[in-house]
Amino acid sequence: KAGVTQTPRYLIKTRGQQVTLSCSPISGHRSVSWYQQTPGQGLQFLFEYFSETQRNKGNFPGRFSGRQFSNSRSEMNVSTLELGDSALYLCASSLASGGQETQYFGPGTRLLVL
Amino acid sequence: AQTVTQSQPEMSVQEAETVTLSCTYDTSESDYYLFWYKQPPSRQMILVIRQEAYKQQNATENRFSVNFQKAAKSFSLKISDSQLGDAAMYFCAYRSTDRGGADGLTFGKGTHLIIQP
Numbered sequence: 001k002a003g004v005t006q007t008p009r010y011l012i013k014t015r016g017q018q019v020t021l022s023c024s025p026i027s028g029h030r031s032v033s034w035y036q037q038t039p040g041q042g043l044q045f046l047f048e049y050f051s052e053t054q055r056n057k058g059n060f061p062g063r064f065s066g067r068q069f070s071n072s073r074s075e076m077n078v079s080t081l082e083l084g085d086s087a088l089y090l091c092a093s094s095l096a097s098g099g100q101e102t103q104y105f106g107p108g109t110r111l112l113v114l
Numbered sequence: 115a116q117t118v119t120q121s122q123p124e125m126s127v128q129e130a131e132t133v134t135l136s137c138t139y140d141t142s143e144s145d146y147y148l149f150w151y152k153q154p155p156s157r158q159m160i161l162v163i164r165q166e167a168y169k170q171q172n173a174t175e176n177r178f179s180v181n182f183q184k185a186a187k188s189f190s191l192k193i194s195d196s197q198l199g200d201a202a203m204y205f206c207a208y209r210s211t212d213r214g215g216a217d218g219l220t221f222g223k224g225t226h227l228i229i230q231p
Contacts, residue, residue: 033218043205045218056217088157092219099147099211100166103219105159 001027004093004106012112018079021109025072025093032074033103034066037088046089049074050097078111086113116141118208120222127196128230134181135191135225137206145211148182148189149219154202162204165189193227201229 005024013019025032034046045058049068057064066076072093078085088110092103117140127133139148150162165173165182172180177197181190193200206222 035218042223043219043221045220048218058218090159092159099145099209102149102161102164104161105151107156107158110157 004091004104006089006091006106006109008109009107010110010112012114013081014114015081015083017081018077019081019111020075020077021089021091021111023074023076023091023093023106025074025091026104029093029095029104030072031094031097031101032068032072033092033094034074034076035090035092036060037090037108038086043090046076048097055097081113083113085111087111116143116146116208116210116220118206118220118222120204120206120225122225123223124226124228126228126230127193129196129198131196132192132194133196133227135193135204135206135227137189137191137222139187139189139206139208139220141187141208141210143210143212147209147211148180149207149209150178150180150189150191151205151207151221152200152202153205153224159205163191196229198229198231201227203227 007022031050033048047057048055052068063079068074088108090108091106094101146167148165152160177194203224205224207219
């Protein structure tokens with residue numbers, strides 16, 4: 001089975017622009033979560049989608065948004081980019097939603113904001 | 115809010131020896147799951163092992179095993195017969211079952227494991 005895929009793998013943007021990142025979960029997985037990884041803050045939960053619905057969102061401003069499609073693929077969008085948004089964005093999928101579900105991660109998208 | 119603490123920013127071990135990575139967590143919940151993930155230089159997060167809090171038996175996956183002490187809120191990872199390929203950042207993570215686990219994984223800051231040949 002193919003793993004979680006994320007596109008693009010690398011991205012360079014300038015302040016004020018917006019960006020959309022894509023995540024395709026493992027086949028059969030219906031839950032997708034997003035995490036931000038930075039040297040300063042470490043790994044932080046952004047949000048989780050299940051059945052096209054956002055279940056929860058971490059402590060991030062409204063500039064961070066996402067959605068999930070009927071085929072479980074997910075996108076996250078960051079508008080009005082700031083320098084501090086430079087990070088590795090990781091997507092993780094699981095069969096279903098719930099604390100007992102193990103999340104499997106993709107390779108990440110490295111975003112650099114100049 | 116739950117917190118996960120990894121007190122060892124970096125550990126070094128000789129190839130073929132055993133190393134233990136520490137993790138403690140703070141929670142008031144009784145039902146939760148704990149994980150160790152490995153992140154090699156490629157940055158791909160790889161699941162190493164998982165532990166259900168309601169199980170007293172420590173999880174084991176080949177050379178990897180945990181020492182889960184629920185009362186002490188401790189969850190250490192033991193790597194036996196260390197191999198060069200084990201070199202990576204290791205993250206301890208917690209996930210609550212409250213609200214259906216909607217809060218995602220809470221990660222520690224990580225331990226950088228170096229394997230000396």
